[in-house]
Amino acid sequence: MATYRIKVDPDLCIGAASCVTIDPATFQLNDENKAYVLDHGTEPGERTYERDVEMTDAEKDNMILAAQSCPTLAIFVYDEAGTQLFPEL
Numbered sequence: 001m002a003t004y005r006i007k008v009d010p011d012l013c014i015g016a017a018s019c020v021t022i023d024p025a026t027f028q029l030n031d032e033n034k035a036y037v038l039d040h041g042t043e044p045g046e047r048t049y050e051r052d053v054e055m056t057d058a059e060k061d062n063m064i065l066a067a068q069s070c071p072t073l074a075i076f077v078y079d080e081a082g083t084q085l086f087p088e089l
């Protein structure tokens, strides 16, 4: 298990929802048709575009797949040290 910082840029998100299709436990659309970030299907605290989520490798791989599916690359993923994992720099 490791913790990942998952961030959606709402200015880039166009509500295409492919992230929601691939990883609905991590991404859902809000009333503004923007993807927000969940923690295994729950929303501890406020509904937010940015959240630290603890994941297994398999969960992380699926979340990255969801990020890769985003047509506008609106999803950013960082490791615990703050290194950007996706999109790759």
Ligand code: SF4
Pocket: 008, 012, 013, 014, 015, 016, 017, 018, 019, 020, 027, 034, 035, 069, 070, 071, 072, 073, 074, 075
């Ligand atoms: S795939 Fe990208 S554009 Fe579509 S809802 Fe998710 S973050 Fe937004």
